[in-house]
Amino acid sequence: MSAVARPAPVRALGRPVGALAGGWLALVILAAVCAPLLTPYAYDVQSLREAYQPASRTHWLGTDEFGRDLLTRLIYGARTSLSVSGIAIFLSVVSGMTLGAAAAWFGGWFDRVVTVAVDLTWSFPEILIALILVAIIGPGTTGTMVAISVAYLAQFTRLTRAQILTLKGETFIEAARSLGASDGHILFRHLLPNALAPVLVSAMLATGDAIILEATLGFFGLGAQPPVPSWGGMMSAGSALVFKAPWIIVFPGLTVAVTVVAINLFGDALIAELDIRNRLQGRP
Amino acid sequence: MTALLQVTDLSVAIGALRLLDGVSLSVERGQILGLVGESGSGKSLTATAAMGLLPLIGGRVTGGAVYFDGRDLARMSEAERRGLRGRRIGFVTQNPMTALDPVQRVGEQIDVVSRLHLGLSKAAARARTVDLMTQLRIPEAAAVAEAWPHQLSGGMKQRIVIAMALAGEPDLIIADEPTTALDVTVQAQIIQILGGLVRERGMGLLLITHDMGVVAQVCDRVAVLYAGRLAEDGAVGPIFAAPAHPYTAALIGCIPQDGMAPGSLRGIPGVVPSARAFPSGCRFHPRCARATPDCAAQVPPLAPRGAAGAGRAACLHMLPEAG
Structure with a gap:
């Protein structure tokens, strides 16, 4: 009766696809965290004499229209993009789970109000909600973060609510109640842990979408404000120079694409590993 | 001596449906009462009422009362009733396959009952859990306690569920068809273990079943429920x-006997009437x-x-x- 010791993300890394995707994500995160140690350049120092240089020994990915090192800006951009979308999704998951669990638990008018509000936001494209919110809050990282977390709130609220509603009718909840468990115990020890796995997986996948949304807002000039680099902002600057200096838009674009694909692939590996029934197949 | 569980003239309704009509029964300490009837006769509803959990399924008591150890459940606060459940009344659910939380190790699920109700420390609760599991004849109890529910067989899960019911050292166990979902070969074993433990500890057991064979095997007294009313009750010997x-008589006729001619096992013609009519x-x-x-x-x-x-x-x- 061997117990499962390693957590699901570690086991997901054991799968070939999971290892590849996880490796890329680890690389990006590591680069973002250690940015100042990895590059001799600063992200905001202009040097017009060096502008529009293609990839070379000194500037591995070339330079942009102000002569700034593109790789440096890409690495610092990872800081912005990852932290904004990561924090936004975290906030979204926490408030979505609280709201969804409360709606499912209390039912009645509270549930109806939450459901209607959530369905309303759900019926608009995320980008539209995000744009409206940024317009209200104002451009910048804080605005983007709030906008993204509200845009994905509906998803987590609905998912948690549905999970809890299903679980509420399970025999083990009835059994726990028959053995004297309090409401709090049932909610926090039985309902939420059982609802957690699907919510976490969907959060993982939503982080990929959030990176795209953050890049989109950045592309519109609503995200991090210059000179702070973000992947979307860099693409926006490069869009006018596609033929003159294509690397300025291509590399940030590729980074966004590869990172989002990696998140999705890692999410898939995680789903496979989190399925408790798959976990011990073939083991005694 | 007051009976441990005394149900007097209990009537229960859900909405406009009058599902129980004047049911009386009692369970003494050290006694096993079999509550028998076909599906839909009101057996489980009686158990739900006995634990004061009717509001949960939208039911209400329309007449009579349930006394536990001489105290009227209806006159207790919800907090007092919750204190009884698990601590003084243990409950064994019908289907062990779904009665355990899939994301908690089975040992923890037993631990939590004695930690909650007896205030035991983590280590003491686990020692008690392993002890209980051993008494329920679970081999290598300490290792099984670390298992997840999906790793165990139905019979094993039902023992875990029974261990959860016993963990609060209750005076009364209510078991709602504890063996219905199990293989026939395991059924007799589980009933024997449960009956044995109840007698050993001098607890009362309300055993809900639709199997007269199970009643004959372990019960002292039997109450037969039909369509929400008591049809017959009394000591097992004379009734059988x-x-x-x-x-x-028809229910007893449904028990297979030795030397029966093929095809001679009787059923009861017709179906249990709906509470609507x-x-x-x-x-x-x-x-x-x-x-x-x-x-x-x-x-x-x-x-x-x-x-x-x-x-x-x-x-008549x-x-x-x-x-």
């Missing part, structure tokens, strides 16, 4: 020897071979059956003493 109510008079009369016109007109009272103290039956035409 000479059932007074035709329904009881209970028959008038004796609710069993449409299915009863002995029914006469007055059975449809008159509700039979619960009257003593046979010798004094041998129990009661609700039938009780079967003769000889059976």
Whole structure:
């Protein structure tokens, strides 16, 4: 009766696809965290004499229209993009789970109000909600973060609510109640842990979408404000120079694409590993 | 001595449906009462009422009362009732396959009951858990405690569920068809273990089942429920020897016997009536071979059956003493 010791993300890394995707994500995160140690350049120092240089020994990915090192800006951009979308999704998951669990638990008018509000936001494209919110809050990282977390709130609220509603009718909840468990115990020890796995997986996948949304807002000039680099902002600057200096838009674009694909692939590996029934197949 | 569980004249309704009608039964310490009836007769509802959990399924008591150890459940606060559940009344659910939380190790699920109700430390609770599991004849209990529910067989899961019910050191166990979902080969074993432990500890057991064979195996007394009313109750011996109510006789006729000719096992013709349209008079009369016109007109009272103290039956035409 061997117990499962390693957590699901570690086991997901054991799968070939999971290892590849996880490796890329680890690389990006590591680069973002250690940015100042990895590059001799600063992200905001202009040097017009060096502008529009293609990839070379000194500037591995070339330079942009102000002569700034593109790789440096890409690495610092990872800081912005990852932290904004990561924090936004975290906030979204926490408030979505609280709201969804409360709606499912209390039912009645509270549930109806939450459901209607959530369905309303759900019926608009995320980008539209995000744009409206940024317009209200104002451009910048804080605005983007709030906008993204509200845009994905509906998803987590609905998912948690549905999970809890299903679980509420399970025999083990009835059994726990028959053995004297309090409401709090049932909610926090039985309902939420059982609802957690699907919510976490969907959060993982939503982080990929959030990176795209953050890049989109950045592309519109609503995200991090210059000179702070973000992947979307860099693409926006490069869009006018596609033929003159294509690397300025291509590399940030590729980074966004590869990172989002990696998140999705890692999410898939995680789903496979989190399925408790798959976990011990073939083991005694 | 007051009975551990005393249900007097209990009527329960959900919405406009009157599902239980004047049911009385009692369980003493050290006694096993079998509550028998077909699906839909109100057995589980009686158990739900006995734990004060009716509001959860939208039910309400419309008459009578449930006393636990002499105290009226209806006069307790919800907090007091919650204190009883698990601590003084242990509950064993019908389907062990779904009665355990899939994301918690089984040992923890037993631990938490004694930690909550007996205030034991983590280590003490685990020691108790392993001890209980061993008493339930689970091999290598300490290792099994670390297992996840999906790793265990049905019989093993049901033992875990029983261990959870026992962990609060209750005075009364209510077991709602504890073996229905299990293989026939495991059923007898589980019933034996449960019955044995209850007797050893002098607890009361309300065993809900639709299997008269199980009743004959472990119960002291039996109460037969039909369509929300008590049909017959009394000590197991006399009732099996000479059932007074035709329904009881029919249920006993459903037990396979040694040396039966193939195809001779009897069923009961017809189905349990729906609570939306209970028959008038004796609710069993449409299915009863002995029914006469007055059975449809008159509700039979619960009257003593046979010798004094041998129990009661609700039938206008009780079967003769000889059976």
